[in-house]
Amino acid sequence: MDWFNAVIQGLLLGGLYALFATGLSIMFGVMRVVNLAHGDLAVVASFLALSMVNATNAPLWVAVVITTPLFAVLGYLTQRILLQRSLRVGPMSTLVVTFGLSIVIQNVLLKIYSADTRTLGGGGFATGSFHLTNDIAIPYLSLATFVLAVVVIVAIQLFLSRTGLGRMLRASSDDPDTATLVGADSRHVYGIATAIAFGTVALAGIMMAMRSSFDPATGPSRLLFAFEAVVIGGLGSLWGTLLGGMVLGLTQSVGAQIDPALTILLGHLVFLAVLAFRPQGLLPGRTA
Amino acid sequence: MSLTDTLTSRAAKAASVRRSTRSTRVGGGVLTLVVLILAVLPFAVFSSVTDSLVNLFILIALASMWNLLAGFAGLVSVGQQAYFGLGAYAVLVFAEQGVQAYLAIILAAITAAVFAVPTSWLAFRLRGDYFAIGTWVIAEVYRLVTTRIDRLGGASGKSLTTLSDIDPVTRGALNYWVALVVAVASVVACYLLLRSRLGLALMAVRDEETAANAVGINVPRAKRWVYLISAAGCGAAGGVLLVTSLSVNPNAVYSVQWSAYMIFIVVIGGIGYIEGPLLGAVIFFALQQALADYGTTYLILLGLCGIAVALFAPRGLWGMIADRTRISLFPVGYNLAAPAGSDEPSTGEDQTR
Numbered sequence: 072m073d074w075f076n077a078v079i080q081g082l083l084l085g086g087l088y089a090l091f092a093t094g095l096s097i098m099f100g101v102m103r104v105v106n107l108a109h110g111d112l113a114v115v116a117s118f119l120a121l122s123m124v125n126a127t128n129a130p131l132w133v134a135v136v137i138t139t140p141l142f143a144v145l146g147y148l149t150q151r152i153l154l155q156r157s158l159r160v161g162p163m164s165t166l167v168v169t170f171g172l173s174i175v176i177q178n179v180l181l182k183i184y185s186a187d188t189r190t191l192g193g194g195g196f197a198t199g200s201f202h203l204t205n206d207i208a209i210p211y212l213s214l215a216t217f218v219l220a221v222v223v224i225v226a227i228q229l230f231l232s233r234t235g236l237g238r239m240l241r242a243s244s245d246d247p248d249t250a251t252l253v254g255a256d257s258r259h260v261y262g263i264a265t266a267i268a269f270g271t272v273a274l275a276g277i278m279m280a281m282r283s284s285f286d287p288a289t290g291p292s293r294l295l296f297a298f299e300a301v302v303i304g305g306l307g308s309l310w311g312t313l314l315g316g317m318v319l320g321l322t323q324s325v326g327a328q329i330d331p332a333l334t335i336l337l338g339h340l341v342f343l344a345v346l347a348f349r350p351q352g353l354l355p356g357r358t359a
Numbered sequence: 360m361s362l363t364d365t366l367t368s369r370a371a372k373a374a375s376v377r378r379s380t381r382s383t384r385v386g387g388g389v390l391t392l393v394v395l396i397l398a399v400l401p402f403a404v405f406s407s408v409t410d411s412l413v414n415l416f417i418l419i420a421l422a423s424m425w426n427l428l429a430g431f432a433g434l435v436s437v438g439q440q441a442y443f444g445l446g447a448y449a450v451l452v453f454a455e456q457g458v459q460a461y462l463a464i465i466l467a468a469i470t471a472a473v474f475a476v477p478t479s480w481l482a483f484r485l486r487g488d489y490f491a492i493g494t495w496v497i498a499e500v501y502r503l504v505t506t507r508i509d510r511l512g513g514a515s516g517k518s519l520t521t522l523s524d525i526d527p528v529t530r531g532a533l534n535y536w537v538a539l540v541v542a543v544a545s546v547v548a549c550y551l552l553l554r555s556r557l558g559l560a561l562m563a564v565r566d567e568e569t570a571a572n573a574v575g576i577n578v579p580r581a582k583r584w585v586y587l588i589s590a591a592g593c594g595a596a597g598g599v600l601l602v603t604s605l606s607v608n609p610n611a612v613y614s615v616q617w618s619a620y621m622i623f624i625v626v627i628g629g630i631g632y633i634e635g636p637l638l639g640a641v642i643f644f645a646l647q648q649a650l651a652d653y654g655t656t657y658l659i660l661l662g663l664c665g666i667a668v669a670l671f672a673p674r675g676l677w678g679m680i681a682d683r684t685r686i687s688l689f690p691v692g693y694n695l696a697a698p699a700g701s702d703e704p705s706t707g708e709d710q711t712r
Binding site: 075099103104105107153156157160161162163164165166167170171172173174175177178179181182291292295298299302332335336338339342343349350351 | 367429433435481484485488489491492493495496497499500503506507532545595619622623630654655656658659661662663665666668669670673
C-alpha cells in the first residue's frame with residue numbers, strides 16, 4: 072500500500088510541477104527564451120506572500136489575489152524593457168540576461184530576508200487531508216494544486232484558441248515577421264506571453280511555499296524541475312508539460328520511497344533518459 | 360612553378376598577410392614581463408597577497424575555458440562545474456593512492472577529459488539554451504552521485520592530508536606557482552589551439568556553420584574536441600582549488616556559482632577574445648576585493664553589469680577596446696597589411712577577432 076500511496080502522491084505533486092513549468096513552457100514556445108530566473112521568481116512570490124501575511128495578518132488567498140496580477144504586470148514590463156532588447160541582440164544575450172536576473176534576485180533576497188529557511192503557513196487547508204481508504208490520505212493542498220494546474224492549462228488553451236489575442240500569440244510564435252505584417256504587434260504579444268508566464272509562476276511559488284520550506288537559494292533547483300517537466304513532456308505543448316510534471320513527480324515520489332536520498336537524483340536520471348532515447352519528449356506538440 | 364605557387368607569390372608581393380601587429384609585439388612583451396613579475400612575487404610580498412591571487416588564477420583558467428567553449432565553439436554551458444568538481448576529487452583520489460598532489464593535477468585534467476567523452480554524447484543532443492540547462496542537470500547528477508560515494512566523504516566532503524608534511528610557507532608558495540602555471544597554461548593553450556587548424560575550423564563554424572560544413576569541416580568533431588579540452592582545463596582548475604584549500608565539499612565545488620562566475624567574467628570582459636576572460640577576471644577580482652565587507656553585494660553588481668553588457672555591448676569591454684584601438688594581444692585571425700613593408704594594418708579586411 073505504501074507504493075500505491077507513493078504513486079498517488081507523486082502524480083498529485085506532478086500537478087504542482089506542471090503549474091510551475093507552464094510559464095517556462097509558454098516563454099519557450101512563444102519567444103524561444105529559456106528563462107533562467109524562473110525558479111527565483113517563484114521564490115520571490117513565496118517571500119512576497121510571506122511578508123504580506125506577516126505584516127497584515129490577512130488570509131493567504133488575499134496574498135494570492137494581489138501577487139498574481141502584480142507578477143503579470145511585472146512580466147509584461149520585464150519583457151518590454153529587458154527581454155525584447157536582448158532578443159534583438161541574440162540568443163546568448165537572453166541567456167545571460169535571465170541568468171543575471173537570477174543572480175541579482177537571489178542575492179537581493181539574501182540581503183532582505185537572510186539565508187534562513189522559511190515556511191508559509193496555510194492553516195488547516197495546507198496540512199489537512201481526507202482518507203480515500205484507511206491507508207491512503209489525500210492532502211487537500213495537493214489535490215487543490217493539481218486541480219488548479221489543470222484549470223490554468225485549460226484556461227490558457229482556451230485563451231490561445233478562442234480569443235483574437237491568443238490567435239495573434241500563436242501566429243507570432245510561428246512566424247513573428249508574417250504576424251507583424253498582418254497586424255500583430257509582436258512586442259505587445261510577447262509581453263502578454265511573459266505576463267501569463269509570470270502570473271503562473273507567482274501562483275506556483277505560493278503553492279510551493281505552503282508545501283515545502285524555501286530560502287533565497289532555492290530557485291535554481293526549482294528551475295531544473297520545471298525544465299525537466301517541460302522537456303520530458305515535449306516542447307511547446309502545455310498538456311505535455313502536465314504529463315511531464317506528473318512523470319517527474321511520480322519518479323521523485325517513488326524514488327523517495329526507495330531511499331529519500333534518491334528523490335532528486337532519480338528525477339534527473341529519468342530526464343536524461345528521455346533526452347537520450349526520446350529527445351522530442353513524450354507528447355510533442357506545438358501549441359503556444 | 361605551378362599556377363597556385365605563381366598566384367600565391369604574386370599575392371604575397373601585393374600585400375602582406377600577418378597575424379601580429381606592432382601592438383601585439385609590445386603587448387606580448389608586457390604580458391611576458393607581468394608573468395615574470397608574478398612568478399617572483401612569493402619572494403617579495405606577504406603570503407596574504409599571493410593566497411588571494413590564487414583565486415584570481417583559478418578564475419582566469421575557468422573563464423578562459425568557458426570562453427573557448429562558448430565564444431569559439433558556440434557551446435554555452437552552465438555545467439562546467441561538473442569538471443571543476445571532478446578535478447578536485449580526482450586529485451584527492453590520486454593523492455590517496457600515493458601520487459604527489461601537485462603532479463596529480465595533470466592526472467585530474469586527463470580524468471576530466473575522459474569523463475567528458477560519454478557526457479558529450481548526451482549533452483550534444485541538445486542545442487542552444489537547452490544545451491545550457493542540460494549540462495547544468497548533468498553537473499547536478501555528478502554532484503548527487505558524488506555525495507552517495509562514502510569513500511569520497513559523502514555529502515560532507517573530505518580533506519587532503521598528503522600535503523601536511525610540507526611547511527606552510529613553502530606550501531603557500533608552491534600553491535601560488537601551481538595556480539599561476541595552470542592559469543598561464545590555459546591562456547596559452549587557448550591561443551595555440553585557436554591558431555591551429557582546429558581553431559580555424561572553429562572560427563569558420565562560429566561564423567557560418569552551414570558553409571563550414573560544406574567546405575569539409577567535421578563540425579561535431581571540432582566541437583567535441585573543444586568540449587574535452589575545456590573539461591580538462593576546468594579539471595586542472597578544480598585540482599588547484601583542492602591543493603590550496605586542502606578540503607573539498609561537493610555542494611561547494613559542484614555549485615552552479617562557478618558557472619555564474621565564468622559566464623559573467625567572460626561576458627563582461629569580452630566573449631570571443633582571448634583577452635576578454637583576462638580582463639573580466641581582473642575586474643571581477645577587484646570588485647570582489649573592494650566590496651569584501653559588504654557580503655554578496657559584489658554578486659548583485661556582477662549580475663547587473665552582466666545584464667548591461669549583454670544588452671548594450673554584446674562584445675564586452677575588450678570588444679570596445681579592440682574596436683577603438685585595434686590592439687590585439689593574442690591575434691588568432693589575420694591582418695592584411697597594404698603593400699609589403701608598411702607596418703600599418705589596412706582598415707579593410709581585418710580578422711583579428
